[in-house]
Amino acid sequence: MHRRYNRAKPNATKPPNATAKQDDPAVTASNRIVLSSDHAAIPLRQAVAKHVAAQGWVVVDIGPVTPESIPYPKHGEAAARLVASGDCRLGIILCGTGQGIMMAANKVKGIRCGVCSDTFSARMIREHNDANMLSLGARVVGEGLALEIVDAFLGATFEGGRHATRVEMITALEGSR
Numbered sequence: 543m544h545r546r547y548n549r550a551k552p553n554a555t556k557p558p559n560a561t562a563k564q565d566d567p568a569v570t571a572s573n574r575i576v577l578s579s580d581h582a583a584i585p586l587r588q589a590v591a592k593h594v595a596a597q598g599w600v601v602v603d604i605g606p607v608t609p610e611s612i613p614y615p616k617h618g619e620a621a622a623r624l625v626a627s628g629d630c631r632l633g634i635i636l637c638g639t640g641q642g643i644m645m646a647a648n649k650v651k652g653i654r655c656g657v658c659s660d661t662f663s664a665r666m667i668r669e670h671n672d673a674n675m676l677s678l679g680a681r682v683v684g685e686g687l688a689l690e691i692v693d694a695f696l697g698a699t700f701e702g703g704r705h706a707t708r709v710e711m712i713t714a715l716e717g718s719r
């Protein structure tokens with residue numbers, strides 16, 4: 543089940559087309575961000591969803607919404623496939639530590655996902671590693687820090703140059719076994 547959050551006034555970390563009409567499919571693809579978690583991170587995921595929607599992102603929240611135990615690989619893969627396909631520009635995934643769901647997401651071709659518990663790392667995985675997904679541990683970081691980490695991630699831009707060569711080397715490893 544996909545839950546869409548209403549958009550509010552964009553701020554400094556808005557996506558490039560945040561002022562576009564939400565029902566324009568040609569534009570909203572680049573504004574779309576997928577959120578997913580396992581049962582251990584539902585409240586934090588929902589807080590992140592509201593936070594990024596208020597910045598102008600179109601949030602595709604693929605759940606879960608009920609607290610029954612659910613395996614994190616299932617939701618990590620589902621979110622990753624929406625990013626890898628281009629349906630969503632970026633993704634934020636969460637589990638208890640952020641580690642398991644990150645590992646699952648990184649198995650999907652085209653995904654570069656890092657777990658972050660600090661804002662510096664969140665900025666750097668965008669600037670140097672061109673990460674297209676962020677993972678958070680709901681049992682590791684509190685909501686306040688988590689939202690700052692999200693802002694650092696969304697506010698950063700890939701620097702390219704020598705970093706592009708290194709990211710290409712990561713990509714070349716895909717399917718190498």
Ligand code: RB5
Pocket residue numbers: 580582614637638639640641642643
């Ligand atoms: C669930 O108990 C827990 O294992 C999961 O949320 C995550 O921390 C795994 O990496």
